[in-house]
Amino acid sequence: MTSTTAHATTRGRSAGIGHGNRGKVMVTGAAGALAQHVIADLVEADYEVVGIEFRGLGDDYPDTVDYVVDFNQRPFEDVFREHDFVGIVHLGRIRFTQSTRGRRYSANVVGTSRLLRLARKYGVTRVLALSTYHVYGADPANPSLIDEEYPMRAANLMPEVVDAVELENLFNIQLYKHPELNIVILRPCNIAGPGINNEISRMLAQRVAPCLVGFSPLMQFIHVADMSRAVCTAFEQNHPGVYNVAPNDYVTYQDALVAAGCRRLFLPSVPPGLARRSMRALGRLAPPAYLVDFFKYAVIVDGSLFARTFDFQPNYALESLFADYRARK
Amino acid sequence: MRTRRYLKSRLVPRDVEAIVDGLRLGHTGSTGSTGYDPWGLNPDTTKMTFTVVRWLYERYFRVVAHGLDNVPASGRVLLVGNHGGQLPLDGVLVSYAVASRGAGARLPRSMIERWFPSVPFLGNWMSSVGGVIGDPKNCAKMLEREEALVVFPEGIRGSGKPYRLRYQLQRFGHGFMHLAMEHDTPIVPVGIVGCEETMPSLGNMRPVARLLGLPYLPLALPAVLPARVVLNFGAPLYFGGEPGSEAEVALRVETVKDAIRDLIDQGIAQRRDLI
Numbered sequence: 365m366t367s368t369t370a371h372a373t374t375r376g377r378s379a380g381i382g383h384g385n386r387g388k389v390m391v392t393g394a395a396g397a398l399a400q401h402v403i404a405d406l407v408e409a410d411y412e413v414v415g416i417e418f419r420g421l422g423d424d425y426p427d428t429v430d431y432v433v434d435f436n437q438r439p440f441e442d443v444f445r446e447h448d449f450v451g452i453v454h455l456g457r458i459r460f461t462q463s464t465r466g467r468r469y470s471a472n473v474v475g476t477s478r479l480l481r482l483a484r485k486y487g488v489t490r491v492l493a494l495s496t497y498h499v500y501g502a503d504p505a506n507p508s509l510i511d512e513e514y515p516m517r518a519a520n521l522m523p524e525v526v527d528a529v530e531l532e533n534l535f536n537i538q539l540y541k542h543p544e545l546n547i548v549i550l551r552p553c554n555i556a557g558p559g560i561n562n563e564i565s566r567m568l569a570q571r572v573a574p575c576l577v578g579f580s581p582l583m584q585f586i587h588v589a590d591m592s593r594a595v596c597t598a599f600e601q602n603h604p605g606v607y608n609v610a611p612n613d614y615v616t617y618q619d620a621l622v623a624a625g626c627r628r629l630f631l632p633s634v635p636p637g638l639a640r641r642s643m644r645a646l647g648r649l650a651p652p653a654y655l656v657d658f659f660k661y662a663v664i665v666d667g668s669l670f671a672r673t674f675d676f677q678p679n680y681a682l683e684s685l686f687a688d689y690r691a692r693k
Numbered sequence: 694m695r696t697r698r699y700l701k702s703r704l705v706p707r708d709v710e711a712i713v714d715g716l717r718l719g720h721t722g723s724t725g726s727t728g729y730d731p732w733g734l735n736p737d738t739t740k741m742t743f744t745v746v747r748w749l750y751e752r753y754f755r756v757v758a759h760g761l762d763n764v765p766a767s768g769r770v771l772l773v774g775n776h777g778g779q780l781p782l783d784g785v786l787v788s789y790a791v792a793s794r795g796a797g798a799r800l801p802r803s804m805i806e807r808w809f810p811s812v813p814f815l816g817n818w819m820s821s822v823g824g825v826i827g828d829p830k831n832c833a834k835m836l837e838r839e840e841a842l843v844v845f846p847e848g849i850r851g852s853g854k855p856y857r858l859r860y861q862l863q864r865f866g867h868g869f870m871h872l873a874m875e876h877d878t879p880i881v882p883v884g885i886v887g888c889e890e891t892m893p894s895l896g897n898m899r900p901v902a903r904l905l906g907l908p909y910l911p912l913a914l915p916a917v918l919p920a921r922v923v924l925n926f927g928a929p930l931y932f933g934g935e936p937g938s939e940a941e942v943a944l945r946v947e948t949v950k951d952a953i954r955d956l957i958d959q960g961i962a963q964r965r966d967l968i
Contacts, residue, residue, distance in 0.1 A: 504810035507828040508731045578813020582733045582820070613725035622695070633813050661810055664731050682726055
């Protein structure tokens with residue numbers, strides 16, 4: 365068991381998973397479902413993984429979490445002092461539904477800025493950051509197959525995700541200012557599959573899921589196991605840059621719900637204010653109101669650059685992804 | 694999904710199914726496992742829509758199309774026409790004319806207004822039958838995939854104009870010309886006659902339109918009249934080489950407008966009666 369500090373709480377075993385002949389990797393957001401897949405894949409690839417979590421989850425932490433620590437607190441540096449990291453896989457991001465705006469900004473933007481400062485100080489040479497396709501924003505005028513050069517319009521369209529856009533800007537600045545960090549930024553489409561608890565996965569997992577009358581936008585989904593493989597492949601091959609991660613397969617939201625065995629609950633879609641209000645009235649049964657436009661307008665991203673650069677193809681078809689949700693009902 | 698399959702099996706005649714199957718939708722390998730391409734085109738919805746469009750094309754508007762041979766059977770191409778008639782019927786009829794011509798049939802994708810996807814049902818339906826938001830990035834990606842695009846450079850200036858301005862070309866945007874030059878794409882001019890008479894408008898009810906979030910709302914009968922439609926497809930125009938200035942681009946746009954004007958005059962002369 366490693367040392368315990370006031371704020372960097374070490375959990376009840378030696379920090380680190382695996383033997384790590386290829387070095388130690390810090391994985392943030394280690395309590396998440398994706399992180400658990402990524403950690404398993406990294407261990408299999410012979411890395412030693414140290415899992416960090418900054419969300420307060422009580423005592424309900426999985427074994428993948430070695431430290432519970434706030435990135436903005438001084439003891440966070442102790443984690444770097446204790447371990448000689450070769451790389452960081454930054455998956456931890458507090459979503460809108462998980463905290464207040466100020467706390468979210470502090471953890472996601474200010475905290476990540478400190479993480480990168482420490483990464484430079486302690487000579488980390490590979491950083492992978494998980495962003496989201498939400499940074500493009502949902503708008504009726506969006507073109508299809510949005511590539512990485514498209515503006516991150518979410519900052520203008522939905523202020524609630526401005527921290528995600530700022531986080532990306534932060535990484536983009538560091539990408540060019542500190543090339544020694546070899547930063548790779550991934551913008552995945554909807555991640556779904558067992559254990560995933562994001563908004564779209566919650567909808568697919570419910571017996572009754574809301575949808576707006578007259579709207580069924582085209583969507584892309586990637587299985588959590590495929591996304592984990594994408595993260596590990598990008599971390600290992602490390603071609604710095606920004607990449608969308610999405611398969612060349614598309615399904616409308618309502619078809620996805622039906623394929624996942626959900627019954628559709630139709631909500632009024634016009635006027636837009638009524639749509640938001642009805643979403644809010646359903647509480648956790650509906651996506652947060654600020655995401656309502658993602659359930660109206662298609663945001664299809666072009667994942668071809670990632671597929672070409674990292675020679676990546678997803679293994680899971682949409683049918684098997686939805687079959688899993690159907691089987692769990 | 695199940696409803697669509699059921700309706701398709703009940704509504705779509707075999708010959709319409711054969712027309713859509715013959716279009717080889719997804720020949721570029723962009724169609725996914727559920728039948729959608731990245732722009733939302735779905736063959737099943739296209740078949741159901743074509744069942745209705747064929748009746749409109751053959752029986753209601755009794756469309757006559759000339760010069761369809763000018764549309765290449767493969768490769769990138771822009772079909773540029775005059776816009777009118779309040780509703781986007783002209784785009785639907787031009788697309789169906791090329792898609793149902795037999796040998797060399799293909800489905801030209803219509804560029805639609807950016808606000809269409811914000812209208813319930815309409816946005817989904819237009820995407821599923823081949824409509825694509827008129828965004829330069831969309832157009833560029835489609836031309837790279839060797840698709841045919843129907844473009845109305847007048848936009849809502851053309852479709853929303855009152856009847857007294859019928860067949861008078863409004864200002865053309867230059868975007869289509871830049872696309873044609875950058876992607877080395879031929880332009881087939883199309884003169885559309887008859888759509889202006891399908892919904893004659895006395896004017897635009899601007900305040901009401903603004904209230905409803907629409908670009909215009911015609912002061913017209915709430916009905917589509919069965920006007921005869923004549924389509925004339927002209928010889929392809931090629932605009933290679935980098936223009937020296939935007940003024941030169943404007944001259945090239947005028948060349949296309951002149952070709953469309955000639956085709957409109959030809960169509961008016963060919964039309965025997967309005968209804």
